[in-house]
Amino acid sequence: MFSAVLVANRGEISCRITRTLHSMGIRSIAVYTEHDRDAKHVQVADAAVLIDSYLSVESIVAAAHAVDGMHAEAVHPGYGFLSENAQLAEACAAAGITFIGPGVEALEIMGDKIASKKHVTERGVAVIPGIAEPGMTNDDLVAAATEVGFPLLIKPSAGGGGKGMTIVRQPDAVAGALDSAHRVASAAFGDDTLFLERLVEKPRHIEVQVLADSHGTIIHLGERECSLQRRHQKIIEEAPSPLLDEATRQRIGEAACEVARSVSYIGAGTVEFLVSDNAPDEFFFMEMNTRLQVEHPVTEMVTGIDLVEWQVRIAAGEKLTVETPVLTGHSVEARIYSEDPANDFLPSAGQIVHLHEAGDGSAASAGTSSASTTDTAAANVRVDSSLIQGGTVSANYDPMLAKVIAHGATRAEALRALDRALADTVILGVTTNIEFLRALLNRDDVQAGDLDTGLIERALAEIEFTAPTPAVLAAAALSIHSERWMPGSPWQQPSGWRVGQHRPARYRLACAGQVHEVLVAGPPNAAEVTIDGTTTPARLTSTGVEWGAQSIRLAMETVDATVWVGQEGTSWALTAQSRAESLADHRATLARVAGVVDPELRSPMPGTVVAVAVANGDSVTAGQTVLTIEAMKMEHPVVATLDGVVDISLKPGDLVTRDQIVARIESPQASTEGETS
Template identity: 40%
Template sequence: MFERVLIANRGEIACRVIRTCRRLGIRSIAVYSEADRDAQHVRLADEAWPIGGPRPAESYLRGDAIVEVAKKSGAQAIHPGYGFLSENTDFARACVAAGIAFIGPDPASIEAMGSKSAAKALMSKHDVPLVPGYHGDNQDSAFLAAKAREVGYPLILKPAAGGGGKGMQIVREDAAFPEALATAQRVALAAFGDATMLLERYVEHPRHIEFQIFGDRHGHVIHLDERECSAQRRYQKVLEETPSPFLTPDTRAAMGAAAVAAARAVNYVGAGTVEFIVGPAGDFHFMEMNTRLQVEHPVTELTHGVDLVEWQLRIANGEALPLTQEQVTSHGHAIEVRLYAEDPEQNFLPGSGKLQTLRLPAPSRHVRIDGGVVQGDTVTIFYDPMIAKLIVWDEDRPQALQRLREALAECEIEGPKSNIAFLERLARHPAVVEARIDTGYLDRHLDEFVSGQAEPAARTLFAAATAALLHDEAQLAANPADPHSPWAAADAWRVGHAGKRVLALTRGESRFEIEAYGHAGDYRLRHGDSSCEVHGARLADTSLSARFDDEAERFGLRANAHRVLLHDDAGQRWRLDRAAAYAWASKDAAGGNQIIAPMPGRIVLVKAKAGDTVEEGQELLVMEAMKMELALKAPRAGTIESVSAAQGDFVEADAVLVRFDA
């Protein structure tokens, strides 16, 4: 076995590889950018070396710098993780040329599958089912438009060199094709350096199901069953699970055989994933092959009792696969979701900043956490804003879903906004519970998963107020100057009348004022026209129990001096911030005269200039930040006074990009 392995990646996957290396007695070597000096993968590794500036192109995409560190550090092998250089043929070849093992497939296999067009041509020769389409070299716009009519609508445009859904465009008619093609080509060129497109018939309401495959240098290729990845938003996976609740044993066997055939077609060695589009009737078609480990590999590990990174290391060291196809067995059901620093209420805008609070459930037989940050770390603007992967396992799917709900309820993130509440709604939604979801369901029904401007019910507000009152009383009782002094009492007592306290709670732009009388768990509360008698309230670390108008109820919550985080009886998560009781500033409406950068990023397209007359909602600029494109639109109709950014400019957060005439 290797003695020294360099991990050419960062964050969660680097930490995950390091843990397996440590268990196997392998010395782990990390690399890091200027932005990652204090990152967890740097702290967890046995040694770590700097490789450049904060942006990926200055560090983690510099294959030459990484190979040089491998030589200097004495690394015998390089594990690329996923993303960055994991599917870069030139990097794999550079490792081999330097006499360093690349823990992945041979460069020729990566090259064969690196182009979707070439991959589909190859699969057609090995009887792997394909979706009708065009994947040739002629990229003339008029020719592609003619091919689109030939393939038939609806169709999907895909960057041939792409991955992760980036740049994909669904087209339903001739008139929309030119603009969709231009957009897809622009995104593909910026993201992959290659604007080559392929066309495919778009399968309506498809499922996305992938098979984990593994090959060794002894001629063996097997699969470790499937992962259902149909819960997606804009082609990005949101929830992954195994086994698929959709597949029959016969379809599973046929797809597994096709996945192995695809791997054999390129003499595949190591871990890979063959991805299929599956129609509502169970028909399946090859989509692409990822020549690396996948983000969602833990669900396969939990149901099959294996360590896929250990398999990668052993196979790269020349060992044979530890199992035959007949020995592969699966037990139970596993589900994975990813916790992101993003704001679902603002179109999933990625976030950044210090993780002031990061509480995650304790790892157990049923819960696994794969993370790359801890409380106090910073989510930077330069990389993917994933905070952690949450993976659960249980004997069957209903129990696994309940484990997921319980684990999500234990999560708390303060600092950048997060998608936890979105994931909680996802885990309870009937389409997910009943396994009816397809790859477009979330995009079609997004309002069902995002709370928007919904306001908490009166009972929820009263529970939050009760928790805040008990918290304040406990704090005062714990630290009085004189515990026997009447001034240490927290009941708001006044001479001649019962004391009244006013609690102010806010959620976004909404403010809720609750009048409170009483103390020590017995209160009379009022908000607007609603009132409630609370008795016997007791606050624990993560729960509140009380009788509300003589109805006993328990809420899962956490309260402090700044906020109350609670779940109502439907499992809905509410965060209510505390505010000064008698201070409330109105929102400044001046923002309607300008467009500001929502976060640091690069301007990739400017669609307006000074003097233009525009309509409300018209797209004026396109900005690239944290691996996604953001369309910046006019806040109102009017005339543009000035545009302060040009294509290619890197702008800071809150920079004014466009001003309107007053």
């Protein structure tokens, strides 16, 4: 067995791998970039090495021998980055380092989505109709789109995780979608090869976990349902699938083993299938992920098998001593992202100012569930996280912060346990998707297991995000009021001579584009708070706020002029406006004419300009893409708000901040009116 292993990744997966390495008595070596110098995965490892990029094969191999007195005999690639890169496997072999993953043949064949489909077809495994030929140009793909038929899906050949995948429903949208997919694929995988695939309506995404040793044994560990996706990115996963019957489970498991067998697979891998909700006994091969999956914990929870431990043991040459297991109970996982679902899921970056995670993570130490069947028990919940109090969420990497996994004797118990765990999770300082996850879990169709990959897009219009309640507004105002309150000042005494009544403090709190006015009279521990003409006695407490006769539990943290408030998985950032800011807003409201469009285009988030579609001085029309900004591995187009001439000086590679003016549109009509006047 290895004495030290280098984990060639970051974030929660690096922490999760290190946890198992330590349980096996193996020392871990982390790698990090300057952005991650103080990250949790660096702190939990036995040693850490600074590298220039997580995508640098040379840096990873060099790091394995960069720690004095501790040389890594093996490299675990985690997922993402170089995890499915044959060059890393080859470089490790050349350096005498064991790559904890499959052989080069499997990486090369299954890492190419075009080659893999042809390969498994020859082994009798059904695939989705499409066009997957090497060397196809954009013109070839546009021409082939008609043959494939609409709707169709554009997919990167070298990709995974939904990056670069684009749905196209009309012929005239193919060319533009190809350009965007090429950019995303090139940036994410270093390979912009694309292929086309027929889009199966109301599809369900089912994947099968396999394990294979170097002695010829291949087993499957059941399936996972991964149909709850947004933009082809999985959000909630579960095991087993509520769709499959036992006969189909055995058939799809055998098909997955045949795919692994066809490339002499070694280690842990996942074979992904598409299953029509209308024909659940038919399945089509999509791809094989030659690595650990983000959602692997749900399989660990229902099988009691630590997949990372077996990856390490297999890489060390051990034989598999486990057989295809009986699945026990049900497990559901939710991914927590730093993004704003109420604002088109724009990524959020910043510092974690308050953190409380559900459960204690003890059940996760061996990758198993030690849970009782009580769905509220902490032992039923596992958290794989990269978060630490005071840590920084960078815009340079994927927005996933943590995964919360729950186990129950039944699917209903697991769903309830997960919902409760999310409600108990508090992350303040960045905007997260926790409220969205809870709303999704509590939908009738999700509770019933009536899932498909388009469900979330349909559900978005039906999900309403919670505005701050009067009690939340009062708590935020009282938090600011307590910092400004001066007990010894004669001007704030409740008695004494003054002209007229004591004037309350006025706070204007901006939150999600809305401004709320709160009046606070008296000291913070015995105040009268007026909101929308209604006055209520209120005071701050150690656990939240007393609001009238109610005692309301809240998590709160004040940073400068912003109060972060969390309640039951929902969080708000309420920023106190200064008098100058309030006056500026008021003037803007008075000056704005109904129906007038803002000619200034602003960046919706901090990020990097990856494409500029127009030149300075070009004429543009409303809705036309002016430039594209990338943050947290996602592209966001900025479009013209009106017809006119564009004024832009940015170029690809430029960094922008949130709300920065990135372009201006001069309306010809406005210019004519100005000349006339």
